[in-house]
Amino acid sequence: MSIQEHYRSRAKELLSSGTVKMVIGYGTGSTPDRRRPVFITSPDETDRLVLDKACRTNLSGYLLREGLLSDQKQVAVFFNLDGVRSLNILAAESQLETAQVLVLGFRIEGEEVTALQGERAADFKSLIAAAKEQRKSQPPHELQEKLEAMTPKERFSFWEAEFSRCIKCYACRQACPMCWCRRCVVDNNQPQWVNTSSHTLGNLEWNLLRAFHLAGRCVECGNCSRACPADIPLHLLNRRMSDEVQGSFDHYPGMDEAQEPVLASFRKDDPETFIL
Amino acid sequence: MTAHNTTSGENIYRPAVMNIVATRDEAPGVRTMRLEFQDPLELEKFKQAYRTGMFGLYGIYGEGESTFCVASPETRNDYIECTFRKSGRVTAALASAEIGDLMTFRGPYGNRFPIEEFHGKNLLFIAGGIALPPTRSVIWSCLDQRDKFGKITIVYGARTVADLVYKQELEEWEKRDDVELVLTVDPGGETPDWKHRVGFVPTILEEAAPAAGNCVAVLCGPPIMIKFTLASLKKLGFEEENVYTTLENRMKCGIGKCGRCNVGSVYVCKEGPVFTAAEVSAMPQADL
Amino acid sequence: MATLLYSASLNDCIARWREDGLMVFGPSTAGGVSGFREVEDAGSLDLDLVLTRSTLKELFFPRTEPMLGYRIGKQQIETEEFIPPEGRRIIFGVRPCDAAGMQVDDALFDWDYHDAYWFRRRDSSVIFSIACTHSDAFCMCTSLGLAPDSTKGSDVLLRPLAAGNGWKVEALTERGENALSSISSLLKEGGDAPAPLTDVPVKFDLEACRRWLADPENFESRFWKEISERCIGCGSCTYLCPTCHCFDIQDEGDTYQGVRRKNWDSCSFSLFTMHTSGHNPRATQSARWRQRIMHKFNYFSLKFNVNSCTGCGRCTRECPVDMGVTETLQAISTLQR
Numbered sequence: 001m002s003i004q005e006h007y008r009s010r011a012k013e014l015l016s017s018g019t020v021k022m023v024i025g026y027g028t029g030s031t032p033d034r035r036r037p038v039f040i041t042s043p044d045e046t047d048r049l050v051l052d053k054a055c056r057t058n059l060s061g062y063l064l065r066e067g068l069l070s071d072q073k074q075v076a077v078f079f080n081l082d083g084v085r086s087l088n089i090l091a092a093e094s095q096l097e098t099a100q101v102l103v104l105g106f107r108i109e110g111e112e113v114t115a116l117q118g119e120r121a122a123d124f125k126s127l128i129a130a131a132k133e134q135r136k137s138q139p140p141h142e143l144q145e146k147l148e149a150m151t152p153k154e155r156f157s158f159w160e161a162e163f164s165r166c167i168k169c170y171a172c173r174q175a176c177p178m179c180w181c182r183r184c185v186v187d188n189n190q191p192q193w194v195n196t197s198s199h200t201l202g203n204l205e206w207n208l209l210r211a212f213h214l215a216g217r218c219v220e221c222g223n224c225s226r227a228c229p230a231d232i233p234l235h236l237l238n239r240r241m242s243d244e245v246q247g248s249f250d251h252y253p254g255m256d257e258a259q260e261p262v263l264a265s266f267r268k269d270d271p272e273t274f275i276l
Numbered sequence: 277m278t279a280h281n282t283t284s285g286e287n288i289y290r291p292a293v294m295n296i297v298a299t300r301d302e303a304p305g306v307r308t309m310r311l312e313f314q315d316p317l318e319l320e321k322f323k324q325a326y327r328t329g330m331f332g333l334y335g336i337y338g339e340g341e342s343t344f345c346v347a348s349p350e351t352r353n354d355y356i357e358c359t360f361r362k363s364g365r366v367t368a369a370l371a372s373a374e375i376g377d378l379m380t381f382r383g384p385y386g387n388r389f390p391i392e393e394f395h396g397k398n399l400l401f402i403a404g405g406i407a408l409p410p411t412r413s414v415i416w417s418c419l420d421q422r423d424k425f426g427k428i429t430i431v432y433g434a435r436t437v438a439d440l441v442y443k444q445e446l447e448e449w450e451k452r453d454d455v456e457l458v459l460t461v462d463p464g465g466e467t468p469d470w471k472h473r474v475g476f477v478p479t480i481l482e483e484a485a486p487a488a489g490n491c492v493a494v495l496c497g498p499p500i501m502i503k504f505t506l507a508s509l510k511k512l513g514f515e516e517e518n519v520y521t522t523l524e525n526r527m528k529c530g531i532g533k534c535g536r537c538n539v540g541s542v543y544v545c546k547e548g549p550v551f552t553a554a555e556v557s558a559m560p561q562a563d564l
Numbered sequence: 565m566a567t568l569l570y571s572a573s574l575n576d577c578i579a580r581w582r583e584d585g586l587m588v589f590g591p592s593t594a595g596g597v598s599g600f601r602e603v604e605d606a607g608s609l610d611l612d613l614v615l616t617r618s619t620l621k622e623l624f625f626p627r628t629e630p631m632l633g634y635r636i637g638k639q640q641i642e643t644e645e646f647i648p649p650e651g652r653r654i655i656f657g658v659r660p661c662d663a664a665g666m667q668v669d670d671a672l673f674d675w676d677y678h679d680a681y682w683f684r685r686r687d688s689s690v691i692f693s694i695a696c697t698h699s700d701a702f703c704m705c706t707s708l709g710l711a712p713d714s715t716k717g718s719d720v721l722l723r724p725l726a727a728g729n730g731w732k733v734e735a736l737t738e739r740g741e742n743a744l745s746s747i748s749s750l751l752k753e754g755g756d757a758p759a760p761l762t763d764v765p766v767k768f769d770l771e772a773c774r775r776w777l778a779d780p781e782n783f784e785s786r787f788w789k790e791i792s793e794r795c796i797g798c799g800s801c802t803y804l805c806p807t808c809h810c811f812d813i814q815d816e817g818d819t820y821q822g823v824r825r826k827n828w829d830s831c832s833f834s835l836f837t838m839h840t841s842g843h844n845p846r847a848t849q850s851a852r853w854r855q856r857i858m859h860k861f862n863y864f865s866l867k868f869n870v871n872s873c874t875g876c877g878r879c880t881r882e883c884p885v886d887m888g889v890t891e892t893l894q895a896i897s898t899l900q901r
Contacts, residue, residue, distance in 0.1 A: 029886040031701050046592055057885070061796070122659035130784070132818045155427045167627055167828070174886050175606040187835050197628040197827050216681055225883035229597045229617065264642035289813070289826070293641045305793050314640075322602065340820035364840045369819070378641055425735040442719050443662035495766045499843065525845065526837050528813045531677040534829070535810035538855075539845065546676065560783045563845050563855070 003115050004051040007078070007104050007117040014076050016043040020102055021071075022064050023107035025078040037062065051078065053108050060086040060177040069100050076102040078232050080219040081116070081131055083129035084124045085254025086177040089217055091256050098122070127258055133250035139241075144236055154275070159237075160200065163207050165230035168198040172175050172234055174211065175227035178217045183211065207234070216240040288531060291335055291380035293320040294356070296373055302441035303434075305402055306406060306413055307371055308347065308359040310529075311381060323353045325384055328391060328417040329410070329522070329550040332383030333530050334358055334370060343527045345549070347409035350391075351420035358443060359409040385530040386549050389414050389494065389520060398426040402487045402505055402507060404477050404497030405434045408441050410522050410549075411496045422552035423452055428457045429486050433477040436465030458484050477501055478508040488513035495521045495553075499564065516554035522555070522562075523548050539563050567753065569722065570730035571781050573750040575606040580747050581738065589623060591616045592658040602657065611657045614700045615876060619806040620662040621669065623655060624685045625828075631813075631901065632824040646823075648684045654743060656692045659723075660714040661705050661876040663693045665806025668718035671868040672809055690743040693718035694731065700763040702877030704890055705769050710875055712761040720744060726757040768893040770861070770871070776896050777862040783854070787899060791892050792853035794885045799830030799880035801888065803857070807872045810836070828846075831855050857892055 001009075011023045027038035028047045029229040035054045039062075040046055059077050062068060079087065084103055092099045098121040104125065105116030117122055140148070147155055173179045175258075184204060187195045192208060195202035211234075218238040245251050251262040285370035301307055325550035328350045342364065347377035348357035364369040373379060376468045392415070396433035401412040411432075418425050430449060434440045440459070449457045460473035460480040473480050477497070493514055495505055501517060502521060509519055537544040539559045556564070570576070578588050582604070590609040599618035599681040603609055610616075633644035636898045670686065673679040686693060695713035696703075704710060715721050719740030722731035744751065776782055802808040812829035816822050829836060832852055838844045846852050864872035873889055879889025 030880055030891060032889070034886050041794050060792075143761070161595060165595055167803045169799035169801075169803045169830070171796075171800045172835070174796040174798035190368070192365070192783050195816060196812065197816060197825050199628050202628070223884075227796075227798065229804055229882045281764075284810055286678070287632075287645050287647065287680055289824070290643060336819060337636060337813050338817055338822050339823065340815050341813065367840075379641070379886060380641070445776070480757075512798055514651070524839075528811070528829075531808070532675050533673060533677070533679060535831065535859075536829070537858065538863065541866045545666075560780070562851065 003106060003113050004049070008046045008104075010104065011040060011049055011076065012043045012046040013015060014102065015040065015046065019074060020076040021073040022068075023049070023076045023078075023104070024059050025049045025104070025186055026051060026059075028059070046124055049078075049112060051106060053111060053113055055106075055108070055113075056222065056226065057175075058083045058086055058177050058219070058223050059145065060090060061175070061180075061223075062091065063087075064180050067275055069096055074100050074102055076104055078104045079129060080108060082219045082254075083177075084121055085128060086220040086221060087121050088128075088254040088257045088259065089178065089219070090180070092254075092259050093180075093259065098257050104149050117276055119258060120142065123270060126257055128252075132246075132255070135242075135246065135252060141236060141239065143233060143237060147240075157209075160204065162232045163203040164200060164216070166197060166203040166207060166232060167230060168196070168203065168206065169229060171227040171229060172207075172224040175223040176210075176214070177219070177223065178214055178219065179210075185213075204244065207232070208235070211237040211241055214238050216245045216249075216251055217253050278305055278362065287384070289529070291382035292322075293339070294379050294381045296338070296375055296377050296379060297355070299373075299375055299554045301311060301405075302359060302443070302551050304437075305316040305371075305440045305488070306441055307362070308357060308409075308441075309370070309373070311358070311379065312354075313381075314331065314369050314378070315408065316446060319354065322356070322384065326350055327388035329388035330384035330386050331530070331545075331549055332356070332358070332381050332385065333527070334366070335380040335382065336366060336369040336373065337380065339369040340366045341380070341382065341528075342370070343524075343530060343544075345413065345524075349420060350388075351417050355481070358407070362405050377388050383530060386545055387408050387547060389417075391417055394418065396426065396490075397425045398491040399428045400493040401428070401430045401432075402477060402481060402493060402495045404501040404505075405433050405439055406441065406502055407496035407501075407522075411494055412442060412445070414494050419452075419455070426490065427456070428454065429458065429484070431458045431481050432550045433460040433462070433475075433480065434465070434473050435462050437467045437470055438462055439465070444517035456509075476504070478504040478549045481505060482508050482511065485512060488515075488518075492517065493519045494521055498529070507553070509553075516557060517552055519553035520550060521556060522550055522554060534549075566756075567744075568725070568730055568752045568756060569750070570605075570752060572750075573804055574731070576604055576750050577747045578656075580750065581743075584746055585652065587651055587653045588656060589653055590773070591658075593640050600658075601888045603657070607624050607894065611694065612698075613876070614696070614698050614703070615659050615662075615881075617882070619804060619876070620655070620658055620666060620691075621809075623653070623689070623808065623878075624682055625669070625781075625790065625811075627828050629681060629740050629821045629826045631826050633822075633836075634817075635821045636819060639813070645656075647680050649714070653685075653689045653740060654692065655689055656798045658691050658693045659696060659876070660693050660712065660716070660717065660718065661703075661710060661874040662806045663691050663717035664710055664714055664874040665717065665876070666691070668807045668864075668868075668870050668872055668874065670862075670871060682715045688717045688833040690739050692719065692720045692740075692743075693724060694763075695724065696762045697759045699764050700881075702881040702888075702890070703762075703764045703875065704767050704877050705875035706764045706766045707770060707890075708871055708873055709770065712764060724759045725782075726759045728759070729821070730756070732758055735795070737821065745800055764875075766800065767853055767890055768897040769895070772880060773893045773896045774861055776899055777858055781900075787895070788854045789848075789850040791895055792850045795849045795887055797832050797834065797849050798884065798886055799828075799832050800882050800884065802830040803828055803843075804878040804882050806876055806878075807860070831859070853887075853892075857889070860889070861893070871901050 024042040293314040298310040333341040528534040598616040673682040860872040
């Protein structure tokens with residue numbers, strides 16, 4: 001049985017037994033190479049589910065839809081490992097209870113899509129631990145290497161040029177599973193912390209601010225870069241922040257739901273001596 | 277295409293500069309300001325254009341503009357009065373402005389109350405809380421030509437006694453024998469010496485039971501009050517065509533461009549803010 | 565015999581226009597993203613694109629635009645008006661759907677109040693559209709009553725030649741004729757065959773959709789929630805739409821001096837309609853998507869007698885969750901009783 005068939009029948013089972021009230025997964029899109037999020041509530045509709053290497057969107061953000069989890073019922077969601085990590089962070093940040101989420105886990109490696117063992121967030125602990133080790137030895141992205149080699153001035157010009165294309169549509173924020181604030185700082189006007197205008201300064205302020213808010217929280221799922229209509233390589237910024245956080249604090253976000261947020265917790269052995 | 281309100285060289289986003297000549301604190305967080313045009317040409321333009329019911333965008337450069345009605349009547353058009361509650365960035369700045377300070381006004385915009393059509397009729401004004409200002413503008417427009425109208429009844433309610441606005445004017449209207457004033461506060465909002473009614477506006481209105489025949493009602497208030505008061509007016513026999521109200525949607529431009537005040541195909545900024553209850557009923561209710 | 569412009573002469577045309585003091589804009593790609601930019605030569609133009617990522621509207625209605633500068637004195641406020649310069653512009657290589665979009669917004673920006681910021685740029689621009697010989701899966705102009713060679717909103721229409729070496733040129737307006745006359749020596753007469761236009765299939769029955777949308781019974785249909793369930797509420801469909809025109813007005817600076825700006829805004833954002841009291845007439849994403857569809861295909865056409873969509877398909881093409889006008893209207897077509 002293909003992984004798609006396997007999960008279709010599992011979804012059918014979960015829905016018909018009443019174990020979950022909804023399955024959030026992927027369906028066919030408007031062109032053959034596109035996939036789109038689907039919300040299945042009837043066991044008769046599980047044939048709409050698709051699982052293949054084009055299923056890249058991290059769906060965890062949909063769990064925070066107003067009212068979805070307020071009835072204590074369970075929802076099943078298709079997740080790759082990044083998705084499970086974002087689920088852990090959302091739980092750590094008190095946005096949901098993992099007990100309400102059933103994971104239909106998968107991994108995409110090249111052309112191959114395989115199922116992950118387990119259905120509860122905690123079941124993936126050892127896989128995430130392995131991913132953490134792998135992350136350490138992962139070679140930097142080609143463009144990232146180029147950026148690291150630049151002088152600060154050159155690097156600033158690079159990002160200035162990238163951000164100049166930003167149209168402030170906030171697709172990055174809306175697509176980000178970690179951007180769960182009810183009212184984003186950019187939408188506050190008393191005081192107006194960030195310029196809302198899409199000019200050089202406003203764009204720089206917005207994108208840098210978002211990168212900082214994601215430091216130690218980003219699971220590098222890539223939703224932001226895929227959503228950006230201006231093709232700004234936002235993931236590079238987040239990746240750089242993640243490198244920093246992992247290097248300085250050995251912190252890999254989303255290990256489990258008990259993990260403390262690295263930039264919001266305090267330790268006596270903090271490498272930043274100025275804190276003490 | 278409709279006739280232009282502007283010449284092509286004119287900048288429709290440039291406001292007029294206003295002097296703040298008087299301020300009055302009405303209720304906690306609620307303030308009235310009287311403004312005069314700095315430029316006599318702008319005053320002339322305003323006098324030509326302003327009719328009771330229209331609104332404007334009141335601004336402080338550096339903070340922005342905020343939309344509210346012109347609370348002074350067309351019969352007194354050499355100044356502008358506005359009444360607002362301190363609630364957002366712009367109103368907070370306006371609330372800390374003082375006499376002698378400068379601010380801006382863009383307008384007047386929108387439609388008007390068809391006051392000539394009210395001639396010879398009885399008038400019933402109903403307002404709740406901070407929504408007295410738009411009603412007050414019509415009330416004074418009518419009182420300033422009192423002989424053209426029949427009986428005038430004003431029903432005004434607020435949450436508490438402290439929340440009643442235009443207290444001096446309420447006293448003045450109470451003293452007049454050509455106006456019937458019914459004041460009420462919500463249960464629990466009364467003070468020991470409160471000698472008026474206690475109860476919600478719709479209930480008090482039904483008790484006062486003004487006759488619907490040959491009567492026009494002007495109703496302004498928060499959405500929930502409007503909803504229940506419309507039901508009461510219906511019970512009293514008022515036809516929706518004879519009930520006028522105002523919609524106060526969020527606006528940025530005030531002139532039909534920025535796209536946020538629409539309810540269905542209606543641009544509140546241009547086709548409103550004054551509507552009959554019948555017109556409001558025809559709008560998609562879920563978008564109100 | 566028709567008037568022809570061969571690709572080989574385009575560079576000279578651009579040079580001629582520039583010598584005459586005109587700025588020349590056209591589709592070009594920077595940082596991997598295509599849009600309309602000022603060009604100095606034909607080599608910088610990307611004329612083979614089906615469509616640019618960003619739309620023509622940016623040249624008339626920038627993402628952010630300074631409107632007024634202010635300086636507050638003790639007894640006076642000085643303002644400076646940043647009405648855009650009247651510099652004349654040739655915009656070469658526009659697609660007919662984008663050009664048609666500008667005409668849609670002319671109606672809005674001229675409605676009672678004439679918006680000088682929009683029209684100063686409109687009046688000083690000449691739009692050279694190129695009929696489409698290529699399209700992609702998202703194109704849908706024919707569903708909107710337009711076509712790959714629509715002339716709406718264009719001053720000059722260029723029809724590609726079958727040989728791929730130029731265009732058959734047709735002036736549509738006086739402005740277009742004037743722009744052509746300054747390059748008349750570079751135009752040739754000839755009977756070269758035009759290339760066949762691309763075939764854009766009709767994807768939905770617009771009139772059937774409009775009937776459904778106009779029926780008040782459908783306003784609170786479950787359809788709206790179902791069709792928009794995956795919408796994440798970003799503004800990309802509105803910002804990449806040639807006709808979406810909503811904006812915000814924002815002051816930048818302090819209460820002594822600064823600039824008042826007109827910034828793009830989007831009906832997709834929850835704060836767009838939020839009252840200061842906290843009441844929000846369009847509190848849910850489905851209400852906001854409904855507004856967008858109703859506004860484009862019902863309200864706008866009632867007011868201005870034109871649909872606020874020209875079928876460019878960018879909404880779907882760029883949507884992070886693969887939504888868009890096409891899917892919604894296709895679904896509505898099938899809902900017809």
